[in-house]
Amino acid sequence: MASQPPTDEYDHREEGCSLFEWPLSDEARHMGVGELLDSLIAAIRQLNADPQWDRTLIFPRFGDVVVDRGRRQVSARCMWKIKPDYQRKGTKK
Structure with a gap:
C-alpha cells in the first residue's frame, strides 16, 4: 500500500x-x-x-553572485519560499 505524502501548509x-x-x-x-x-x-x-521579511532565501550558488564595486552593490539570484504565517508573525511554535 502506497503512503500519501502529508498535506500541510509547507506544500502550498x-x-x-x-x-x-x-x-x-x-x-x-x-x-x-x-x-x-x-x-x-x-x-x-x-x-x-526576521519575522517582518516574508520569505526564506536559499543561499545563492557561486555563479549567481555579482559584485559591482563601481555601483557599490552585490546582486545575487536566490531561490526563495514564502514563510509560514507563524514565522512571519514572530510567534514560532
Whole structure:
C-alpha cells in the first residue's frame, strides 16, 4: 500500500527565484571575495530570521553572485519560499 505524502501548509507556499541586491558599505568595497561572500551569507541569515521579511532565501550558488564595486552593490539570484504565517508573525511554535 502506497503512503500519501502529508498535506500541510509547507506544500502550498509560493516559491520562486529572484534577483536580490544589497548595497556595498565603504568597508565592504575593500573586502576580498571570501569576506564578501561571508557578509552576503550573514545578510541572508539575518533576513531569514526576521519575522517582518516574508520569505526564506536559499543561499545563492557561486555563479549567481555579482559584485559591482563601481555601483557599490552585490546582486545575487536566490531561490526563495514564502514563510509560514507563524514565522512571519514572530510567534514560532
